[in-house]
Amino acid sequence: MRYPLLLAALLPASLAAQTPAPIDAVDPMIGTGGEGHTFPGATAPFGMVQLSPDTDTRCEIRACYSHAAGYRYEDPTIQGFSHTHFSGAGHSDLGDVLVMPAVGTDVALDPGDPKQPGTGYRSRFDHKTETAHPGYYAVTLADSKVRAELTAGTRIGVHRYTFPAGQVAHLLIDLRSSLYNYPGKVLWSGLHLRPDGVLTGFRETRGWAPGRKLYFAMRFSAPLADHAFLDREEKVLYKGFQGPGRGSDALAEKLGRALEARLDFGVLSAPLEVKVALSGVDENAAVANLASEAGGFDAVRARTTAAWETALGAVAIDAPAPIRTSVYTALYHALLAPSVWSDADGRYRGPDDQVHQAKGFTFRSTFSLWDTFRAEHPLLTLVQPEQTNADVVQSLVASQQASPDGILPVWQFAGRETWCMIGYHAVPVIADAYLKGLRGFDADAALAAMVASADHRSYGGLGDYIDHGYVPIDKEPEAASKTVEYAFDDWTIARMARAMGKTAIADRFEKRASNWRNSFDAKTGWLRARLSTGAFRTPFDPTAINYGSDYTEGNAWQYSWFVPQDEAGLIALLGGDAKTVAKLDAMFDFDMSKVDYSHAEDIAGLIGQYIHGNEPSHHVAYLYAYAGAPWRTQARLKQIVDSQYKPTPDGLAGNDDLGQMSAWLVFTALGFYPVAPGSNQYVIGRPFVSRAVMNLPNGKRFTVVAEGLSDAKPYVGAVTLNGVPLTRSFVTDAEVRGGGELRFTMTAAPNRAWGSGTAARPYSMSMR
Amino acid sequence: MRYPLLLAALLPASLAAQTPAPIDAVDPMIGTGGEGHTFPGATAPFGMVQLSPDTDTRCEIRACYSHAAGYRYEDPTIQGFSHTHFSGAGHSDLGDVLVMPAVGTDVALDPGDPKQPGTGYRSRFDHKTETAHPGYYAVTLADSKVRAELTAGTRIGVHRYTFPAGQVAHLLIDLRSSLYNYPGKVLWSGLHLRPDGVLTGFRETRGWAPGRKLYFAMRFSAPLADHAFLDREEKVLYKGFQGPGRGSDALAEKLGRALEARLDFGVLSAPLEVKVALSGVDENAAVANLASEAGGFDAVRARTTAAWETALGAVAIDAPAPIRTSVYTALYHALLAPSVWSDADGRYRGPDDQVHQAKGFTFRSTFSLWDTFRAEHPLLTLVQPEQTNADVVQSLVASQQASPDGILPVWQFAGRETWCMIGYHAVPVIADAYLKGLRGFDADAALAAMVASADHRSYGGLGDYIDHGYVPIDKEPEAASKTVEYAFDDWTIARMARAMGKTAIADRFEKRASNWRNSFDAKTGWLRARLSTGAFRTPFDPTAINYGSDYTEGNAWQYSWFVPQDEAGLIALLGGDAKTVAKLDAMFDFDMSKVDYSHAEDIAGLIGQYIHGNEPSHHVAYLYAYAGAPWRTQARLKQIVDSQYKPTPDGLAGNDDLGQMSAWLVFTALGFYPVAPGSNQYVIGRPFVSRAVMNLPNGKRFTVVAEGLSDAKPYVGAVTLNGVPLTRSFVTDAEVRGGGELRFTMTAAPNRAWGSGTAARPYSMSMR
Known part of the structure; x- marks a missing residue:
């Protein structure tokens, strides 16, 4: 259709x-400029691979925030094309398996300085040569005159490089490159050249996700004339022994923390296609994923274009x-x-770093739940097939079952928990889907996972929240935000339990759903953090935004409205409709001339205090x-x-x-x-x-x-x-x-x- | 029996x-003093676990050589008890999962200075309190007055700690500790406390073995009163987010590069037993290994004692x-x-870092083949059941089949190749066993693995050796030693192939078996390194011992005799029996007063140049x-x-x-x-x-x-x-x-x- x-x-x-x-x-x-943090490259709907150009991957903590997606529209050079990117995240990671074409006899091995176009293997480019469509991206690399085209399938990315006629063609694979990169991020990595010419490898990184493992397999449309596997790490006391071979050209395997591969193809008579598959399981699984999606660049692009036409056709505007x-x-x-x-065979690496088998669903990750429980998941219930939403619920429940802590994902990607942001917002995602009629998953197991998450006493002050009805700020940061978000999540548990006829659970969590009142100062009309003593914490400034403060990425102006389950109750506390409308207007119309939030990430798009x-x-x-x-x-x-x-x-x-x-x-x-x-x-x-x-x-x-x-x-x-x-x-x-x-x-x-x-x-x- | x-x-x-x-x-x-590099702790015959005290784990490259087995008899303190050790190796690694008991309220978290007894968590000890038997070790830790006893099964170690009456008991687990340790050796590690009280964890290290993974599971005879998982790493730009819980006590998981666990047991009324299993597969497999060997300390000790009685009973002296x-x-x-x-279920992590299943044999590793092809493996054929030797051969062949480079192990442990030393001496191990009648393995596959290793042109100058009949020293270090060792290995291939009726292979390798002559200078009577030109390299000093020289850990005095397949041929070149006897005598009686080999490791036990x-x-x-x-x-x-x-x-x-x-x-x-x-x-x-x-x-x-x-x-x-x-x-x-x-x-x-x-x-x- x-x-x-x-x-x-x-x-x-x-x-x-x-x-x-x-x-x-x-x-x-x-969104590739400004504050959007989106990427321009090629991806299929919900694809495992996001193959996209990176313009700058340097990172010192928080200085790299602007390059969370690797590419910024205003940058003058492209460093290479890597296979994984977040769309619009505030933190980052990924940027895995960077590939860059090169020509000539002298192949630069370092990316060079983003501030100095013309240095290293990076290349200048002109936006006029750029094309970006769903599932397709192309650009001409001005320095090497290589035309680069990218497309992607579900678990594969395909590069097509057209080299200038008569030039010797190379590819550089830089396993050191990463987004939010910093010294020591790459824990370990490996390269293997298989007898059939397929290059496989892996990388383990510590970053936003701790101990993340990613494997890849790469097939080339032209045979390798030569290759070198390089370990660029210096100053290591004891690396062990060198493998066989007196030149790196002879190596079938290279392991290390700073690996590069230089692949040499000689002068090519046709564009070079590079088909790359990823896997979280192992290198053999990446090879299997490579085989699971047939065809070359044009075939993959055509399939992904059709998939986008179907997906975007959900709404005709x-x-x-x-x-x-x-x-x-x-x-x-x-x-x-x-x-x-x-993977294509259903296996995946889960929150416990073990390989699991998804049965009857596709395991999905990249759950930015504090954000997406609000409108993203409700939108998916309306524009995507039931299976997509069933996948989401089953992936969340499977993650809880494999979680070392036994709780649902908070901010998960590549199957790994990052513990980023607050709440247990997988709960409203599951409840909303169930209440809207989604079936095809084990509702009892889902409810058990939701309750286990909401009752995990050592998570984010939940023990005190359960005992006292609010999170005390002297014991847990961002306590005011946590109290109201927990109360909302609790309400959704109650709603789902009620619908399932689980009255005891419904009653218990319905009671917890009113806990927002315990952190609300009716006298002043603000949601405020309370101490263990019961007193509200002072001094109090409703405009203050600080990390680890009473609120999460916000202040009392924004958070005092977070009672989605009982805005009428809030309005009553605020003194009725008129006062509520006035307070809302005061928020939007707030004079910001004396407020400076430039110290805080993620505070942008201001209309007063909105x-x-x-x-x-x-x-x-x-x-x-x-x-x-x-x-x-x-x-x-x-x-x-x-x-x-x-x-x-x-x-x-x-x-x-x-x-x-x-x-x-x-x-x-x-x-x-x-x-x-x-x-x-x-x-x-x-x-x-x-x-x-x-x-x-x-x-x-x-x-x-x-x-x-x-x-x-x-x-x-x-x-x-x-x-x-x-x-x-x-x-x-x-x-x-x-x-x-x-x-x-x-x-x-x-x-x-x-x-x-x-x-x-x-x-x-x-x-x- | x-x-x-x-x-x-x-x-x-x-x-x-x-x-x-x-x-x-x-x-x-x-051997725990002097140059032996053995360990005194508890192990079962060929056990996966070598549970033994470490007295000093500090390491700067080559300065740690003396502590390759962790323990030295002359050291005054014990740092803790770790689960893996080599017996007598020249290089080292291992020392995994160090456990140390502690008492009182203030638990030291760092080992302290080995040169300053009384600092950190290390303890002084007196050899008078020490007992060491096959499968059993005990010592009294003088500082804490804790009696420590160790025993081991095939895949488990069991600790028994008797704490002084009325003292609060703790265990410290230090995942930072390692033998041949140096900054950055631990790539990644993890700790997980399971709901049933079992502590599991893992460690990935880079050392002698690149990217080695080890998993463990630990069960305690008394319940944990409290615990803390600590990440002692500092100066990391971006560690990601803290897990749930506001104190480390609440954590079920901790990941990092410098982890410790402090386990608190309160005042115990009985000795504390700690049963630990290892695995190279994953943490669940370690838990399964833990279950595969029943019983507590005394039962495990009794079984292992019986196993030693059987094994040592092979020779009555x-x-x-x-x-x-x-x-x-x-x-x-x-x-x-x-x-x-x-593992108990036959799975193991092989040379390709993948998990394999051993079918019909037990996969063994720790192959120090340059050493052990000489007498160790021939001894095993006489004192061990046929299955042990069949395990060895099948493990070698399985390793070749899973090797990224397709060659037999050189120096392998934990399934990982280290590329230490020279030759392809898995070849004589297999040939010797086959020629002595060992069957129960696929001889064709074994011979194929042997030939593939001997024909791997990029390994250790083999390409030139095959083309020119010797390894040229201008292209490959230690060329003289390599030439003669390859020639011997080739002869064993020929012998086995001949016995199997593979005439073509036998003829080809029999010819190669004479290649030792190509590096022998008949004029001077020395084995010498040759250049690509055919000339012998000069200057030549038969007493020189240097790394990367013409010889491997030796000189012309020792290496000129390495023609085990044709000593008669050598004697003829030397001018007959009398001259040979005179030269042998000259070697033993060499005046060493003017020679200094103190710069070289592994040169000890000198009788002249013998x-x-x-x-x-x-x-x-x-x-x-x-x-x-x-x-x-x-x-x-x-x-x-x-x-x-x-x-x-x-x-x-x-x-x-x-x-x-x-x-x-x-x-x-x-x-x-x-x-x-x-x-x-x-x-x-x-x-x-x-x-x-x-x-x-x-x-x-x-x-x-x-x-x-x-x-x-x-x-x-x-x-x-x-x-x-x-x-x-x-x-x-x-x-x-x-x-x-x-x-x-x-x-x-x-x-x-x-x-x-x-x-x-x-x-x-x-x-x-």
Whole structure:
């Protein structure tokens, strides 16, 4: 099924003819400048391989933050092409198995200085020679005149290098190169040249993921004329003995901590194709993955293009080019993670560093859960086949079962836990999927994993939280944020347990879901950190943002709103609708001239104290609806979309965070947003596209129409669902998934009455 | 079958009563001082675990040579007890998973200075409190007053610590500790506390073996009251995030490069037993190995004692205490390697770092082949069950098949190749075993592995050796030694191929077996290194010993005799018997007052230029027999045994080299020695025991009797084999293995006629 064709059938012929297909509306360059931290290279949907250029891999701690994805649009040189990248992460790692073509007799062995183009093996390049599409990237390396093209399958990447005629062709493989690199990051690595000419190898690194193992296999379209395996490490007291052979050319194996391979092909008469497979299991498994995806560059590219057309066809959008480009690129970015980690045969290396067999599912990793539980995973339930979401749930549960600590992933990649960020947000991901009807996994095991995670007393102050109802700041940093995030996660456990008929669990966690109140200072109206004594910690400054403070990457302005399960309860504590609306307005309109957050990473995209570049703010614009003022939500959304998203390299106001920043835009553009995953409700905002047809996983279609949409008509005058007026400010998942049409009538002036009544408001615990 | 009882039945009652059983005649302290490099701790025959005290693990390159086995008798303190040790190696590694008990409230976390007893967690000790028997070691730690006892099974070690009454008991596990340790040796390590209280962990190291992985599992007889996992590494730019828990006490997992575990047991009412299993596969496999050997300390000790009684019972010796102790200790040392490396379920990590399954055999590693092909492996064919020798051959062949370079082990341990020393001496080990009738392995695969190793052109100058008949010194260091050792190995391939009816292979390698002549300078009578031009390299000094010189750990004096396959050919080149005897005498009687070899490791045990402490000399005393003067061999052997072996800690004149130094003594004490493995002959020397009964693997008995043996009667007057006078100076393997009696009549004066005739001499290629 090719959705673009379906879409064309639904649109007037004239419009269809001039509207590019979704895949052509995607611009992978968006986010590669500014704060987005995305990469421009080639990848398949949820692919294990992200084959992409790196422009700078140097790293001193925190100085490398800007190059978390390896490539920055403003950089003048490319260092090489490596096979693994995060899309929009705040921390980084990866950048594995860097490949760089070279010509001539003198092959440089060091990358050179990024600040001095022309040094080392790096090459200058011109953006005019660059092409980036889903699954395809190309650039001309100005120094060597080599045309480099990249494509990728699920577990493979394919390079195609066209060398200048008559030039001697080489490839340099630099196993020292890495993102967030620093001395000592490579623990061990190896290179093996097999009798059939396949190059295999591995690397163990310590970085964001401790003790990560990655294996690769590489097949070349032309025979090796010669090769050298080099160990560039110096100053090692005792390396052991040299292997056989008096020249490195004779070696079949090289082990060390600073390895490079120089591969020599002589003068080639055709472009050189390099097909590379990855595996987390071992080198033989990488060889098997290499064989599992047939064909050369063009065949792989064609398959991946088709896969992208299918995936992006989940939503057919009619909108002007700028916003259409932004939304399709956002959808593209939302379909990169959680990425495949198990091999073609189902084996994968899990959180315990052991090899496991996935049975009946594909193991996925790269779980940025503190970010993605919010909108990324809810989006996947609407735009991806049921199997994708079942894979996610089964991977999370399998990870818990193999975790040395017996808890669900927090921030996991390559099967390894990083302990980055807070909460147990795999819990709302599983609960939301289950409550929306996802089956095909062992719900009892999933619930057990959720409860085990929520009851793990030694994790992030949970023991005190369980005993006292809040996390005390004198015992655990970021205690205020932890208390409210735990309470939300607990509520989702209660919801799922209730649906499963597990009353005792439901009752216990429903009680815990109110724990947010224990850290809320009703007198001042702020969420605040409390000491073990029960007193709120002083001094208190709601604008302070510091690492290890009372909050996580934020302050009281953002975190005081984190009660997705009970915004009505919060509104009551704040003194009612009017005071809540005023406080929300005060947040957006805060005078920032005297505040400096330049010391903090991940604080970007500021509209007053609303920080769109980071996740704690993401639901806040929708909270006006809970206070009976959805027209204010509509206004704020326009303010955010206009200022925070652009179809340009610097078009993302903050880290894309493995799709969360993008999923926010996809939902918001469609006119609704999942403020409280687990509630089965989407809060209505306002659409940013004239028309969108969601081709749902169940085969039904849900259409959004925005009549009269224009900059001059930014407000929602009226809403109908399947032709019947809709007076509440939310739609349910059952309504969306049931198919039909949500029709907005856009107006120049706000309709302050619509959605203002108490009964019209989205779910809150306190309401029931 | 318990051999000691059989022996008792054969001896006069009075003698049996006063002679200690073989196991009680063993003194594991022999070799722990001086140059022996043996360890005193507990191990089972060929056990995977060598649980032994370490007195000093500091290492700067070559400064640590003296502590290759971790323990030196003269050291005043014990640092702890670690689980892996080489017996007599020249290089080192291992010393894995160091355990040290501690008492009180303040547990020291660093070992302290070996030169300053009383610092750190190390403890002073008194040899009077020490007991060392095969499979058992005990000592009282003077500082903590803890009584420490050690025993070991095949894949387990068991500690028993008796803490002073009323003292709080701790164990410290220091994963930083290692032999031949240096900064950066530990690549990565991990600790996991399992819900059932079992502590598991792993360590990856770079050292003598590159990228070696070792896993362990540890069960305690008392529950943990508390624990801390500590990462002592400093100055790391980016370690990633801290795991859950606010104190290390809560952690179930710790990963890092400098880990320690402090385990707290409170006040114990009974001794603490710690049962530890190792594995090269993974932590789960270590847990399985732990379960595979039942029982606590006493049960394990009893089983291992019985195993030693059986193994040492292979030879029943009647001799005065000093020599009997030396010989039984030598037999004990000869039964430690090649040690078991596969798990209880047959899995093992092989040369390719992959996990393999041993089918029908136990995979063994710790192959010090340059040493052990000489006498250690020939001894094992006589004193060990056929399965042991079949294991050895199958392990070698399996290693070749999994080797990235496709060649047989050179110096392998923990399944990993170290590329230490020269030659392809797995070849004579396999050939010798096959020619002596060992079957139960795939002989075709074995011969293929042997040929592949001998034909690997990029290994150690083999390409030039194949093309030109010698290794040129301008292209490859130690070329003279390599040429002659390759030629010998080639001869054993020819012998085995001939026996298998593979004529083409036999012919080709028989030709190569004469290549020693190509590096022999007949004019000067020395083996010398040649240049590619064909000229001998100058300047030439037959006494020079240097690393990377013309020879391997030796000079022309020792290496000119290395033609085990054709000593008759060598004698002819030297100008006949008389000149040969004179040259041998010149070697033993060389005036060493002007020679200084203190710069060279492994050069010890000097009698003139005869260097008994290292292997190139080991066959030389027997060469007089090839020149028709066995009485000179008899005299030299007395000179060697008297000066180079003592039943004291400093009783080994050189590194025991995984049993080779000891196997030399066992053979020599019995009166014969395998100068040319592959010839199926043993050259007769003179016995050093009054009587020895070899209980052969085939159930037969071969008895050696030395009538009238005493210091005053050091010469062989006559020899009978099964009552028939034996006039030749060798016995065949078939004669020994057929059972019977070899009776020597010892005399005060030499019998110069015996064995002097040409027909009486041992095999040489030139003779046939």
